[in-house]
Amino acid sequence: MARPDPESFARDWVAAWNDHDLDAVLSHYADGIVFHSPRIAQVMETGADSITGKPDLRKYWEKALAMASGLFFELDDVLTGSDAITVLYTNHRGQKAAETFVFDEDGEISIAIAAYR
Template identity: 30%
Template sequence: MNTKEFALKWIKSWNSHDLEDILNHYSEDIEITTPMIKLAGGINTGTLKGKTAVAAYWKKALEKIPDLHFELLEITESVHSIALYYKSVMNKKSIEVMFFNEEGKVNKVIAHYTS
């Protein structure tokens, strides 16, 4: 799958609110760092590890924000990684850097948000 295809599928998955579809993009050992985990989850490190923990967090987030909608603005790529610039929750803009494993699944994410 090329970069643009991945980005469009990823956005579509999130906008569908289908947790299983969202999780299909990620490896079992996914590690996610985002200030939203710190804000919403009260986890000071802002990091979650493992698909089970991430799924539980996202399930709560999707329930809390039923009108969640992402709008893709830009796609950038590097070696085994992609950065998506998109309009996120609370009208914030986000840059999400995703790293891929050998199977093409995202195994690390670092998200940045506008203040």
């Protein structure tokens, strides 16, 4: 596992989201990414709570961004685990959120799990 510097990663990741630059966001993720979020079912109008693969993740985020034109994240904290980074932030709705990222040997995110208060 080649985890990037946690603080630099978090700042870059949040900046990409705040710029609504989906290509920059997706540049952090492996092609075979497995992404878990309770928002997937709501946005995609399915029962799914996970997405596998960068193309499907792009479709999900394109739809989610279209529904949240005011999206903005404020970085609250960064936690470092043995093989993961968790980014704590407050979103544009004032909601606390955490995303945990597990990195592959190339330093790309292979598993991501989003959680919301």
